[in-house]
Amino acid sequence: MASTSWQDRCARRKQAQVDSIPKDWLITLPSEDKGNVLDVPITCGLLTPREIEITETVDVIAILSKLKSGDWSSVETTRAFYKRAIIAHQLTNCLTEIFVERALDRAKEVDDYLKIHGKPIGPLHGLPISLKDQFTMKGLETIMGYVSWIGQHAEKDSVLVEILYELGAVPFVRTNVPQTLMWGETYNHVFGRTTNPYNRRLTPGGSSGGEGALLALKGSPLGVGTDIGGSVRIPSTFCSLYTLRPSYERLPYCGAVNSLEGQESISSVLGPMAQTINAVKLFTKAIIDAKPWRKDPMAIHKAWSEEEYALSEHGKGGKMCFAIMWDNGVVKPHPPLWRAMRMVKRALEAAGHKVIDWVPYKQLEIYKTAEMIFAADGGHDYRAVCEQSGEPLLRSMSLPSDNHGRPIDHPLFRSLLGEPKHYTAYELWRLHKEKRDLRKDQLDYWEATVSQTGTGRPVDAIISPALAYTAVPHGLNTDSFYCTFCNAMDYACSAFPVTYVDPIVDLQHPSHEFYNHEDEAIYKMYDPAVFAGAPVGLQLIGRPLEEEAVIAMTQVVDHALKMMKSY
Amino acid sequence: MASTSWQDRCARRKQAQVDSIPKDWLITLPSEDKGNVLDVPITCGLLTPREIEITETVDVIAILSKLKSGDWSSVETTRAFYKRAIIAHQLTNCLTEIFVERALDRAKEVDDYLKIHGKPIGPLHGLPISLKDQFTMKGLETIMGYVSWIGQHAEKDSVLVEILYELGAVPFVRTNVPQTLMWGETYNHVFGRTTNPYNRRLTPGGSSGGEGALLALKGSPLGVGTDIGGSVRIPSTFCSLYTLRPSYERLPYCGAVNSLEGQESISSVLGPMAQTINAVKLFTKAIIDAKPWRKDPMAIHKAWSEEEYALSEHGKGGKMCFAIMWDNGVVKPHPPLWRAMRMVKRALEAAGHKVIDWVPYKQLEIYKTAEMIFAADGGHDYRAVCEQSGEPLLRSMSLPSDNHGRPIDHPLFRSLLGEPKHYTAYELWRLHKEKRDLRKDQLDYWEATVSQTGTGRPVDAIISPALAYTAVPHGLNTDSFYCTFCNAMDYACSAFPVTYVDPIVDLQHPSHEFYNHEDEAIYKMYDPAVFAGAPVGLQLIGRPLEEEAVIAMTQVVDHALKMMKSY
Structure with missing residues (x-):
């Protein structure tokens, strides 16, 4: 490894990412001069009418309703969003980890649960959720934009991911970040630059910029970013999304990788990003209702308050x-x-x-x-x-x-x-x-x-x-x-x-x-x-x-x- | 000032403390060999039967009931505890700031309020409360065991004191600490050594050791200490008291002086100390119900939960x-x-x-x-x-x-x-x-x-x-x-x-x-x-x-x- 240049390591890892994309999900790319690419997911021909119907549903509560009733299976919903995420990636370079089979296996598990038990696993039953490239998932690399972290496979899930599984969700892609996380844009040597689908000559912001581009293209119904100086709010305002920056430790960060670890005075926090404020609420309440303090020692023991809401x-x-x-x-x-x-x-x-x-x-x-x-x-x-x-x-x-x-x-x-x-x-x-x-x-x-x-x-x-x-x-x-x-x-x-x-x-x-x-x-x-x-x-x-x-x-x-x- | 030796500054300050004690509250001291001095407040002859009745009431809820009904005035209650605190001080050297007139003025204000409005100011109406020598009170020195802090008069009340006033309490003495606060005993160059009233050859513990000695002698119905490594629990177990070490920032520390200020990873917290656990509960609930986050930016916004209780x-x-x-x-x-x-x-x-x-x-x-x-x-x-x-x-x-x-x-x-x-x-x-x-x-x-x-x-x-x-x-x-x-x-x-x-x-x-x-x-x-x-x-x-x-x-x-x- 020591004899491999960092440039070679990046090139190999990027190629591995390309190889992880199903070949039949590759689209004919629009001209590089095309700034606004928001129409491409619909016009490129990859998505079926049903997949368009599913992914155009920006109301996450409606999606969950379909999933819990079984009208939409989690497998078809996850596949629809995955295909659209891959389109988004080809347009804006927004993804890092791509793991289609694993996500579809999880979706099938969720579908089977519903069939067997006749009830959903939890409030996020079957919902595909995208995650910034900090939220470790057992067995997957978490590179977070650092060449030296290529090949670091997580030994366990971050607490957020554990809870998402408990709640029935389907984590399905991870999204790009800037080197160090301390930039309001999104570029690193491993995965390169993410662009803004409203105008690819502009930045989608950062550091949760992969989420910003992906969600703007409706390649995910709900994403999770982090914020220590604006990193969920910058891509949200740059990409026409809703988000929440909660206070320190209201939501469970434990087990996610980070830069400046141990800097505890102004803590990075995680927050949902989505096309609607209702999705932001749904996620926040679901995670807090799961009592994250059972798994994250820093998480604030404060129940969701309907009164305060x-x-x-x-x-x-x-x-x-x-x-x-x-x-x-x-x-x-x-x-x-x-x-x-x-x-x-x-x-x-x-x-x-x-x-x-x-x-x-x-x-x-x-x-x-x-x-x-x-x-x-x-x-x-x-x-x-x-x-x-x-x-x-x-x-x-x-x-x-x-x-x-x-x-x-x-x-x-x-x-x-x-x-x-x-x-x-x-x-x-x-x-x-x-x-x-x-x-x-x-x-x-x-x-x-x-x-x-x-x-x-x-x-x-x-x-x-x-x-x-x-x-x-x-x-x-x-x-x-x-x-x-x-x-x-x-x-x-x-x-x-x-x-x-x-x-x-x-x-x-x-x-x-x-x-x-x-x-x-x-x-x-x-x-x-x-x-x-x-x-x-x-x-x-x-x-x-x-x-x-x-x-x-x-x-x-x-x-x-x-x-x-x-x- | 620069030409005065630190020893001289201590001697002068200690003399000023002696001078702040009403002369007719001085008692004939027992022999220095007398280890256990718990009986002295009753036997020394300074307290009237009524003052003994008041100060022997260890149930703070009962005291508050008398105060709120007007059966006991805050002035007589405060004077009774003040006299007993001065006895405790002569036995164990537990006090720092002594301000009898100011406390009695406050008590009178509280009594007047009850007379005029026919209702108590708040849940701690008229209750004398002792404070560790960190909780600044406007106009009073806060020396915290440091020679260089002699003469530092606080420009404002600490948030805890502000809230105590809002709730009707009467802060009436401040209590001794060790130099730096980082010892489990209680000695500093300015005010000297505090001893344990159960056996004066033993330490009352620290760093809230002045509180420990004072409360054990029933010289205060309720005290407030702080704890970064045991400083409310050590004197409580050494002096047969109840206490609570709350989690970081549940109770408002803002405005209190401290050592290692800015060390935010393992924060010092404040906690009540008393002869009963019910007093600990009463204080904690009263302070949280006062929404300390309105005044202390670090205080956790979490209401008192009767469900969790x-x-x-x-x-x-x-x-x-x-x-x-x-x-x-x-x-x-x-x-x-x-x-x-x-x-x-x-x-x-x-x-x-x-x-x-x-x-x-x-x-x-x-x-x-x-x-x-x-x-x-x-x-x-x-x-x-x-x-x-x-x-x-x-x-x-x-x-x-x-x-x-x-x-x-x-x-x-x-x-x-x-x-x-x-x-x-x-x-x-x-x-x-x-x-x-x-x-x-x-x-x-x-x-x-x-x-x-x-x-x-x-x-x-x-x-x-x-x-x-x-x-x-x-x-x-x-x-x-x-x-x-x-x-x-x-x-x-x-x-x-x-x-x-x-x-x-x-x-x-x-x-x-x-x-x-x-x-x-x-x-x-x-x-x-x-x-x-x-x-x-x-x-x-x-x-x-x-x-x-x-x-x-x-x-x-x-x-x-x-x-x-x-x-």
Whole structure:
């Protein structure tokens, strides 16, 4: 092995992936110039009408109903989604592990159970679920974008996978990630670059970018990603999906591989991604109802609360007060984000809620503190893993192959943070303390909004961009100011789609006094022609461990938007 | 200030403390040779019959009932406990901050509220509560045993104190701690040594040792300590009290001062200490019902669950299965602990429960990992604070003044751990990961007990010593193997009294093959004559965030013990 170059190892592994695709599932590829490929699954001719019917059913509750009644077998449902996933993969390079036989065997087991027992295994009976390339499955490799992890076959299932089996689900593909997981795009040396099916010249985001591309193409009814600085919210807003970033340890991460393992101050969390908010709710409730603390020692012992889902702490769903953070004072969002926020404001007001402005507070300090914690080992963790294979540590997601032979030289790559240093344990503890103090400041600040809401409560939730922009050309997504805010504060939050970039309407804003060079670079990056048609999503930010209420409030916003659009 | 020696600063501060005691509350001190001073509060003549009646009421629910009905005013109740606290202090040196007028003013405010509104302020209406010297109160010093913190007046109340005020309580004294808080005894250069009222030649334990001594003398109806490696359980078992060590962040620590701030992997927690388990329950429920997450950003948003308190996850209080850890395989407990465990076993069996043995698993690995995390800064945090004043960092709790002019040279002071080193952030993360892996191992191990319990559930709770011994002579409490297990695993747990050392019955065990030199030293330390009359307590260990069930199960054990003793 030592004599094999890392490039050769990647080439072999990629070939093995190609070989794992059933030959009769290969399609005639559209031209590489074709940006939007959302129509291809239907038009390419691979899917039967029944498979189209199944995979076009974006309502996961409807799919589960068919599966539990036996109207659709899990085998045919899994095969339908698998075929569509393989189409998606050929279009966007979104998959890592492909294991058709194993998934179909599992689906058959589920079907047999229903036949024998006359009842479903559990709430996710027969449902194919895609997983980010961190959730180990016994016997399968978990490469997570690292060359040195090629050939590492998991000895057991991650806790999430164990629970999914208990609940009757069919884990059926794993999806692509960036090297180190710490990028908001999706590229690694082993599996390459994932593209955005809305426009393949744009990134689907990351780090759960394989999920983003796959789910947007309806190659999976429900996926699971992870998020330490926006990694479920970025691909969701870039790919017109719903997601939840739960608070630390509400959902079971144990047994999943990760980078920066042992960094416990701002923990990565897992969250569902799907075409509907109802699917997000279904997954979250099902996993919590399975009492993940029986298997994951870090999982919070807190039962799913129907009361909190009924907004018991938010006026029981009556008049609520939302606050919109139009601009965090660090980087000003692009015009389509502003339009989306205006749409949400109008929709919520039309639904009888109050909407006020959220004045940003200590946003840059929070971001810097979080980033310093993530980089407290001076990159030692990443380097150690890369050195095992000799692959270079990536310094940007801007690849020569995408950019006329040279990486992009862009002001965005000059971070607001200085060079990373390797801190001592004591220095790290001081950073943790700074973060705690910032959490306290922000909590008091939020509580103080009670004087402005008219509801007798502080602001119920904040609405904000997840990123200052919609999906950007490959290599240009370098910031996560709006997202990391929630990770650092441990705010449970969702992302949801609102609209699409309309080059006619979303004209460049007049120039403003730039907050910093990144703000300037982001301002100058906007070009309606480049972004035309890209999905525009936002996030809804609640308090720590308020997953039930965050989901319910996202349903309120979603419903209000749909009501407004229907007029 | 810089020209004042640290010794002079201590002397002045100690004098200021003496001056803060009302002159007419000084008592004629018993001989220094008098070991057990529990009778002194009644016999010294300072307390009126009414004050004796009030302070002898160990049932906090009964006290609150009198306070809420107005039968007892908060002023007279607070004064009664204050006088008794001052007696306790003269006997054991248990207090730090003494602020009689301020507390009585607060009590009057509470009384006035009841008169004006005809209803109590809240569930803790009028109740005097003692606080470990970490819980800042606006305007008061919080010295926490550090010379350099003399003169640091708090700018605001800690969150716990804020909530206590909301609930109607009267914080009325603060209690002594060891320098750095990281000792299981109670000595610092500013306020000196706290002794055990059951036998002043013994330590009350620590680090919440001031609380232990005060509560044992009924100088407070309810106290609050903190625990990162046994610091509420050690003084509770050494002083015949009940306590709860909740899981991380279930109760609000925010705003309290601490050592090792920012060490977030094995967090210090706060817990109530009292003469009854009902008081522990009352406090815990009252604080959680106050929604501490409104004020403490780290506090877990999990409401008090009456269902879980009704043992919904433990057979609804029907037949349960407890496991006794007689010996953790690292240090063998002294004979009185074994007798106490046998008593609990008999009592639980008589009450219809099953009791099996807990076979220890990875106990030493867990202890070592936790201690390495605590010492990951190589002592930098402690040294930095000590250097500000010039006071020396204590290397043991064995003081020349207690030991014929020289510190004890004892094999216990040679730790099983090597010399501390200052880790890098990356190394610290590796330690965190080791700890997580150990938590997973221990969880799976516990879950696997389902095959032995006969209840269809894993073991409901573990009963074990909190320390391998009862209260020891000053300077000899160096280990916390049994306690730290729970902190590292984040097991919610309680401590409860069982009996007292009986030198006739509790004879030395035959020698065993020693596990290590500490085990040998602890074995040789046992002398029935030295320990005679010392309280013997145990801990009850539940799962993370199971505070409600742990309290309920402790009530089950307590009731079973009382039933057995009553025959």
